[in-house]
Amino acid sequence: MGGVTAVTTHRAANGTGRHRRRPELAAFLRNRRARVTPGDVGMAPGLRRRTPGLRREEVAQLSGVGITWYTWLEQGRPINVSPQVLDAVARTLRLDPSEREHLYHLAEVAHAPDRQSDVIEVGPEIQGIIDALDPHPAVVYNSRYDVLATNPAYLDLFVVPETVAIGARVRNVLWTLFTVSEECCPVVHRSRELPIMVATLRGAYGRHMGEPAWESFVERLSAASPYFAELWRSGDVAPPGPRVKAFRHWAVAGEIRMTSVSLSVNGMPECRIVAYTPADADSRERMAVLRGRRGA
Incomplete structure (x- = not known):
């Protein structure tokens, strides 16, 4: 009886907590909603507005949800809510990270930290680690393949004639690999390697669906590269993992085969250090030739 009473009491308390939320x-x-004015979101104020803030229908429209659904949410009805929809509402209402977390808690949805990984900066400790890996190439990527930091050996590996240095003017490795010609692409087996990278990107995209930075990136790269657009439409998904990749440096050192390994970084969600090591003795000698080109 005591156990049944305890369970019943717990359920009652849990129900009371939900009822209060x-x-x-x-x-x-x-x-x-009352804090955000139409001008804040680029809308005309209109006539006969009884409140300086947004109307419910305006929040629904800007968030891409139905007015009835949003009205029920704001009325506190027990409806199901997805993280993607909460993120959209949070963006419309201009919630800061702590307010966003509070919104998730009240809606009884598991909270995920803000994933705007494009604003992450690499500190001197991480930069020091990848610099210490030279002469082995190393880079820090976020889950969108933005290049956050490199060492000189990485630039050696990814610079071929008629291309630009990744990390100098181009800040995303996918953008570079998909927008140069196949002859100038530093990756040898482009038709084999690029689909894997896109599948890895899509594996991360599910956690960022609806985020403006991600949606804009996919849209712009799809417009710039029909090949990327084709691969993206396939819907294939893959996690990052160790691979052997071949890089072309015909005029200097020939083909270089490198094993890549991804390492997670504490305190930098969805970021990873990717380190490359020669896959064979010939590739080790050819990397030395590249390194000699810059006097290292």
Whole structure:
């Protein structure tokens, strides 16, 4: 009997907690909606506006959700909510990270930290680690393949005639690999390697769906590269992992085969150090030739 009573009491308490969260959620959304003016989101104020903030239908429109659904959410009704929809509402209401986390808690949705990985900067400790790996190439990527930091050997490996140095003017390795000609692409087996990279990108995309930076990146690269657009439409998904890749340096050192290994970085969610080591003795000698080209 004691066990049954304890379980019943726990369920009752849990139900009371949920019952309290919904009115809190409703009040929180109304309060935050009142803070955002039409001018803040590029809308005309209009006539006969009873409140300086946004109307419910405006929040729904800007968030890409139905007015009825948003009204029910703001009324505190027990409806199911997805993280993607909460993210859209949070962006419309201009919530800061702590407010966004509070919104997730009130809506009873597992909170994920802000993943705007394009604003992450590499500190001197991480830069020092990848510099110490030279003469082995090393780079720090986020999950969108933005190049956050490199060492000189990485640039040696990715610079071929008529291309630019990744990390100097181009800040995303996918953008470089898909927008240069096949003859200038530093990766030898382009038709084999690039689909794997796109599948890895899509594996991360599911956690960022709806984020403006990600949606804009996919849209712009699809417009710039029909090949990328074709691979993206395939919907293939893959995690990052160790691979042997071949790089072309015909005029200087020939073909160089490198094993790549990804290492996660504490304190930098969805970022990884990718380190390259020669896959055979010939490739080790050819990397030395590249290194000699810059006097290292």
